[in-house]
Amino acid sequence: MKLGNHLRRCRFDHDEISQQALANAVGVTRLTIHSIEKGKFVPSTLLALKLARFFGKTVEEIFYIIDEA
Amino acid sequence: MAKRIKISGLLALISGLVSFAWLIYNYFAFEFIRPRTLKFAELGPGEVLALFIWIGFLIAFLFHLIALFTIIFQFQYFKKVNFFRILTLLTGVISFILLINDWGVLGDIGKEYQLNISTAGEWKVLYYSLLPHGLFHLLMFGLLYQLFRDLPHQPATEPVLKDEIIFIIAQYVGILCGLIGMGFTVLIFIKNVPVTLLKLLIPFYGSFIIFPYGLIAFYWLLIKRTEKPRDWYDEKQWQDVTKAALTTLILSIPGMSLIFFLNYLALHGPASIMWFPFYLFLVLFLFSSSTLYFSKKS
Numbered sequence: 001m002k003l004g005n006h007l008r009r010c011r012f013d014h015d016e017i018s019q020q021a022l023a024n025a026v027g028v029t030r031l032t033i034h035s036i037e038k039g040k041f042v043p044s045t046l047l048a049l050k051l052a053r054f055f056g057k058t059v060e061e062i063f064y065i066i067d068e069a
Numbered sequence: 070m071a072k073r074i075k076i077s078g079l080l081a082l083i084s085g086l087v088s089f090a091w092l093i094y095n096y097f098a099f100e101f102i103r104p105r106t107l108k109f110a111e112l113g114p115g116e117v118l119a120l121f122i123w124i125g126f127l128i129a130f131l132f133h134l135i136a137l138f139t140i141i142f143q144f145q146y147f148k149k150v151n152f153f154r155i156l157t158l159l160t161g162v163i164s165f166i167l168l169i170n171d172w173g174v175l176g177d178i179g180k181e182y183q184l185n186i187s188t189a190g191e192w193k194v195l196y197y198s199l200l201p202h203g204l205f206h207l208l209m210f211g212l213l214y215q216l217f218r219d220l221p222h223q224p225a226t227e228p229v230l231k232d233e234i235i236f237i238i239a240q241y242v243g244i245l246c247g248l249i250g251m252g253f254t255v256l257i258f259i260k261n262v263p264v265t266l267l268k269l270l271i272p273f274y275g276s277f278i279i280f281p282y283g284l285i286a287f288y289w290l291l292i293k294r295t296e297k298p299r300d301w302y303d304e305k306q307w308q309d310v311t312k313a314a315l316t317t318l319i320l321s322i323p324g325m326s327l328i329f330f331l332n333y334l335a336l337h338g339p340a341s342i343m344w345f346p347f348y349l350f351l352v353l354f355l356f357s358s359s360t361l362y363f364s365k366k367s
Contacts, residue, residue, distance in 0.1 A: 020227045028303040029233035031364070040367040041305050 002066040007037045010055045010062060026050040071220065074146050077139040078216050081209065084132035089206045091125035096199060098122055103192050106182045119179075126172055129202075133165045136209050137281065141288060143216055144234045148226065153215075157208040158238065159245050162281040164205035166249060167198040169277040231303050232292060239285045240361035246282040247354025253278060254347040258339055267342045275346045282353065305367070313360035317352055320359075324351045 011017050019033045026033075026047060035041035043051070052059045098118040105112055112119070140158045144150065174195055178188045253274060262270065293301050302310065328348060331340035 018227060020229065024228065024230040027231060029231045029236075029306065030229070031233045032231075032303050032305040035305060035367050041308075044304050047304060 001068060002039065003042050003063055004039060004066045005036060005063045007033070007051070007062060010051075010057070014055060022051075022054070025054050070142070070146055071223075074139070074142045074216070075220065077135060077142055078213055081132065081135045081139040082213050084128060084135055085206060085209055085213070088125075088129045088132040089203075089210075091121075091129060092199060092202055092206065094125065095122055099192070099195060106178060106188055107192075109182065109185050122175065126168070129168055133161065133168060134284075136205075137161055137165070137284060138288075139216075140209075140212065141235070141238065141285065143212065144238055145229075145232075146226065147219070147223070148229070148234060150234065150237055153208075154212065155238075155241055157205070157212050159241065160201060160205045160208055162242055162245050163249070164201050165281055166278055167201055169280075170274070171195055171198055173273070232289075233306075235285065235289050235292065236302070236306060237361070237364065239282070239289060240357040240364070242282050242285050243353050243357025244361065246279055247350045247352075247357060250275070250278045250346060250350025251354060254343055254350065258343055258347075262339065264337070264339055264342060267339055271342060271346055275349075278350070279353070306364070309360055309363040309367070312363045313356055316359040317355040320355050321348070321352055324348065 011019070011022060019037075020030045023030045023033045027050070028047065032041065032043075036043050048059050048063055052062055055062065098115075098121070101118055102112060102115040104110075105115055137158070140154060140161065144154060144158075171194075174191045178191045178195075181188050181191070257267065257270065325348065328340065328344040331338075332344060335341075
């Protein structure tokens with residue numbers, strides 16, 4: 001199982017907020033946001049909640065499970 | 070930040086020009102002094118020339134320090150780790166370490182000349198190290214040209230609350246310092262340098278080889294001084310350094326075994342002193358390279 005996300009879409013919908021601005025808002029580096037978007041890094045529950053709160057969404061609206069065959 | 074980078078850039082340019090003039094002066098001074106020391110003849114006016122070589126070390130040392138900080142500021146300001154900046158930084162680290170080496174070699178030439186010992190090998194080292202010094206000066210001038218060209222056109226940059234640039238470049242410097250340090254300890258071990266001399270050589274050269282890494286680590290700590298240790302890294306960086314620490318532990322075991330084996334064979338031989346710098350530089354190399362790997366991979 002892998003973790004997918006709609007972070008890129010969320011940023012787009014949020015006035016095309018930059019990765020750096022989002023990183024500053026949730027207290028991580030730009031590289032971490034980039035890695036989450038690419039699906040290479042799985043964020044902690046706390047960071048996932050922070051991201052969800054920032055976009056005014058639930059965690060499930062941003063993150064989802066990809067079932068692998 | 071823009072003001073700080075402008076001032077450090079200007080200082081780097083002024084000290085760099087003086088330092089570059091000193092390099093050219095050194096070449097001609099070497100050409101004058103070398104034949105006389107090889108024949109053990111009187112130096113004559115060479116005494117005065119040599120004095121300016123020594124004085125010039127201070128300016129060159131100052132230039133290297135200012136230049137290294139300017140490169141770090143430039144990385145931070147433009148938020149981009151590109152090949153040219155990394156090349157300049159790494160050449161600067163090599164040039165800095167060689168500068169300290171030159172200082173030691175010149176001292177050796179002075180002593181051996183008085184004792185009528187041949188210094189041909191030492192002169193070769195001095196001539197060869199002019200190349201990386203010159204290369205670093207030229208690269209730095211190129212970087213400063215870029216800096217003053219791009220600075221007025223640079224749009225206002227977004228603030229960075231969690232730094233990643235210093236984190237990345239510290240790994241590049243760590244890899245280079247680790248490699249140079251390991252190369253140096255292996256070379257000294259192979260050359261079978263007497264243990265009494267090792268006691269003097271290792272702390273002196275070891276400190277200078279690790280100095281550039283220490284400089285970046287110091288600057289990083291300065292930035293982080295108001296933060297709690299748990300906030301020094303973000304969660305991905307913590308994960309990267311944790312993986313790197315495990316990798317370092319596993320990969321350093323063969324190195325530790327080698328040191329143990331060499332020490333076991335000759336308890337009071339060079340390995341009884343060399344184990345520490347070798348292990349230190351090995352761990353620095355492994356940790357920095359694996360941190361960089363994990364950081365880039367994910």
